[in-house]
Amino acid sequence: MLLVRTERLPEGPDWLYELKLDGYRALAIKSGGGVQLRSRNDKDFNTRYPGLVEALGSMPDETVFDGEVVALDEEGRPSFNALQNRGHGEPLHFFIFDLLILNGRDVMAEPLVKRRDLIEKHVLPTLADPIRYSPILEASLPNLIRSVKEQGLEGLVAKRRNSAYEPGQRSGAWRKMRVNRSQDFVIGGYTLGGRHFDALIFGYWEGAKLMYAARTRSGFTPAVREQLHQRFRGLETSVCPFANLPEARARRWGDGLTAAKMKDGRWLRPVLVGQFEFVEWTQDRHLRHSRFVALRPGLVSRP
Secondary structure (H helix, E strand, C coil): CCEEEECCCCCCCEEEEEEEEEEEEEEEECCEEEEEEEEEEEEEEECHHHHHHHHHHHHCCCCCEEECCCCEEECEEECCCHCCCCCCCCCCEEEEEEEEEEEEEECCCHHHHHHHHHHEEEHHHHHCCCCCCCCCCCCCCCHHHHHHHHCCCCCCEECCCCCCCCCCCCCCCEEEEECCCEEEEEEEEEECCCCCCCCCEEEEECEEEEEEEEECCCCCCCCHHHHHHHHHCCCCCCCECCCCCCCCCCCCCCCCCCCCHHHHHEEEEEEEEEEEEEEEEEECCCEEEEEEEEEEEECCCCC
16 A cells, blocks of 8 residues: 655544654565565565564464564664665564455455554564564654654654555555655765764755755764765865855854864765755754765766
8 A cells, every 4th residue: 555745744533643664665475384575566575684584484374464674773763774775783673564464364444443453463462573563653743743853753654544455556545744854965074983984074065165064973874884984985185175164153953063173074075975864954054953864876966
């Protein structure tokens, strides 16, 4: 079942809310004692995620449920970047959020709240970590949006309580909203720290000038830090590429780069482009709560 993207989620007692998980959608299928994990496009995930397939082996036979393959970052948040660039140490989980068939019985016409109840009574007791449940969030929509923003999560999903499961349909009974915004920025440097680097320094072109927007240490797994550090080789320069640095003060959100803080900076020729998520732009054209998502392969920054 597909979701309708919206800029505003519905409110009221007819709707339930879940976190928008940043991963790969998949169906878990057990039939004849064998487990299959299939992508939304019906691709085989068994060889790609054997640990999850093994963990799903204890699910009831002749059962199908819907969920998402998710990697968690160092702070326990879903990270698509960690999933894409997974090394061998990052934990993977499969989050269940709906049920299609239980012990050979088609339950797709049952209301969502009934299917949820069946998951909790008949599916979850048979499973353990790394298989998890995507819970209903018991709070008002404004409070949920505020919490998602503060924690740097991707967004929210709203589902009608009485909705049937409609395979392949985008009926509007399920809706999704991105809370934190996403944009491409130019990577112009990094700060020292750890084995490779502490934070990325990035900005945007304003005419022929590269303007500093923020620095972030969020969104990195150890494998991603190593891959990025490899990409930095040959791009080092002694000249800071940002036209608006140094800044006079540290600013309210701690994202300002003063001359003193720039001593820990190392600069790169501004050719790499990355995707970053953030909560909002500040009045002085900085980003609040930014987070690295992924390097844009093949893209080269242009003024």
